[in-house]
Amino acid sequence: MEINDFSIGQLAKLAHTNVQTIRFYEHKQLLDIPLRTEAGQRRYNVDSLNKLKFIRHGREMGFCLDDIKELLLLSSTRGQTCEQIDAIANAHLLRINSRIKRLQSLQTELSRMIKSCQHGEVANCRVIEVLDDHKHCGKDHGEIEKI
Amino acid sequence: MEINDFSIGQLAKLAHTNVQTIRFYEHKQLLDIPLRTEAGQRRYNVDSLNKLKFIRHGREMGFCLDDIKELLLLSSTRGQTCEQIDAIANAHLLRINSRIKRLQSLQTELSRMIKSCQHGEVANCRVIEVLDDHKHCGKDHGEIEKI
DNA sequence: CCTTGCCCCTATAGTCGCTATAGCCATTAC
DNA sequence: GTAATGGCTATAGCGACTATAGGGGCAAGG
The missing domain is CATH 1.20.5 (Single alpha-helices involved in coiled-coils or other helix-helix interfaces)
Known part of the structure; x- marks a missing residue:
């Protein structure tokens, strides 16, 4: 497993999530649509991992997915106030x-x-x-x- | 509206519930299958009302429907201990x-x-x-x- | 007589955040 | 060759409702 190219199963392990949950987040548009191998398998990198961890942290704190989506969006607009x-x-x-x-x-x-x-x-x-x-x-x- | 024969809408008002919820409880077998008029409409009596109120009280106290089903069953077996x-x-x-x-x-x-x-x-x-x-x-x- | 409004009916989908299943394909090890 | 592993899609299930679509019956008003 390279540090910047892993399968959905590997990503799941790294984020202590399970595979279906990752696909579910993708479907709900919290995670970006990943690249695919020739065989059609999803490939992820550290950015995906960080995003996924962010989502899981949010869930652990009880935020709903819509809030988390918003927080993800806001967190990437560096330069604005955090109102x-x-x-x-x-x-x-x-x-x-x-x-x-x-x-x-x-x-x-x-x-x-x-x-x-x-x-x-x-x-x-x-x-x-x-x-x-x-x-x-x-x-x-x-x-x-x-x- | 007679005291012992009312429609689903009337029952709903009396129990401060809504109509679909009553049909839902029937489907989930918390409420008995009611009699029907010739036109196929459900008819209820005070017993149905009391049972429905029991269920709503249970829900207000946070019991899940399975618990309430069990409680309904147990409550009618008078003569046993309430263990x-x-x-x-x-x-x-x-x-x-x-x-x-x-x-x-x-x-x-x-x-x-x-x-x-x-x-x-x-x-x-x-x-x-x-x-x-x-x-x-x-x-x-x-x-x-x-x- | 026709329309409007109200109430009833059934069946089905949607909510939320997953989880689980069925049925398939590809890779790898033995 | 074949079995195990892990990936894929699509779909159903949880709980406790709520909402919608599409229909029927009945009474009052025009």
Whole structure:
């Protein structure tokens, strides 16, 4: 394997990704269309590897692919201020914050529910009671946020 | 609208759901197959409504449909202990706890990153730097948990 | 009588970020 | 010769819906 010419399998190993994911990113236009060998196999270089690693880092931090696409674009326009980059990061942070809040209130509700269950018969099970409960019905049952 | 015979649209309103979701739950066998009018329209009663509300409450608490299916089943087997119910709830609580932890560490990392950005040029942007960073490469890049 | 509007029906595709499968081709080792 | 490996494309699957296309029935208004 030369340092600047590897197959999709080699690229996958180097980036700790798997092969289908790379083809998927190509399809989604996050990775450029690579050169091909005569036999039709994709060939990559260190630039592809760096781009792929960038994408994976972004994913590890929870950015969606659209954000990452934008970040990739912005990151290559050296010479401008990073306002837009910061905006994307900040928006992401806000999403994370609200998701944490949502999960924490679920956590509270769930543990209270579980604690108050007497572990007796199903008929008296507190968990079922809560789920059966219609007290809160008719209120704001909008979208159920992703948890 | 009689109290014990309503259309899918009426049921949807009563449960603050939408019509397709009801058909979807039927397809997924969470709701029983309803009776039909001569014209082929679904007809529901209060039992269907209660079951649907149960499902929605479960979803609001973050249970997945498989869990809810199980909970529905267990809730109708009156006379047994609620061990299995508690197990489902506890497993769910654990999932929520670990998701909170994951999100909190992302939160920390993200806000540190944003804070340390000097809001200058893209070339020096701390956000891009972190995403470009290969220090952590080669370590445990397993699955990316859902956030 | 005809149109408009509303509600219902089925079947199918789209979301997101992959993962997995089927079925094929090319290279390499034995 | 043949088996293993790794590449290719195209397509389906996950979860929990949502949305769309294309159709039918029924009542009120013109």
